[in-house]
Amino acid sequence: MHFHLQLLLELLSGVHTQPLFAFTHAGLLDLYGEENIFGNLDDALDHAREILGLPKLGRPIDFVPTVKREEN
Numbered sequence: 001m002h003f004h005l006q007l008l009l010e011l012l013s014g015v016h017t018q019p020l021f022a023f024t025h026a027g028l029l030d031l032y033g034e035e036n037i038f039g040n041l042d043d044a045l046d047h048a049r050e051i052l053g054l055p056k057l058g059r060p061i062d063f064v065p066t067v068k069r070e071e072n
Contacts (some may be wrong), residue, residue, distance in 0.1 A: 004011050011031070011038065011047060012032060012038065013038045013039070013040055013041045013044035013046060014039065014066070014067070015037050017038075017067070020037065023037070035049065039065070039066070039067030040063075040066065042057075042058070042059045043059065045057070
């Protein structure tokens with residue numbers, strides 16, 4: 001008998017303030033985990049690389065925030 005362990009991790013990117021607010025009030029933020037919700041795809045992919053033990057690439061030099069909470 002063979003067993004395969006599979007891990008499914010959902011990362012959300014491009015999440016703006018209003019959907020994040022709705023996630024929080026619906027209890028979905030706890031379900032997904034705040035550490036798995038990102039304002040942009042570059043950060044989400046770097047998190048996935050980190051989980052897989054791969055080096056992070058970071059944001060591109062010409063990165064422009066599209067989500068207000070990334071401006072700081």
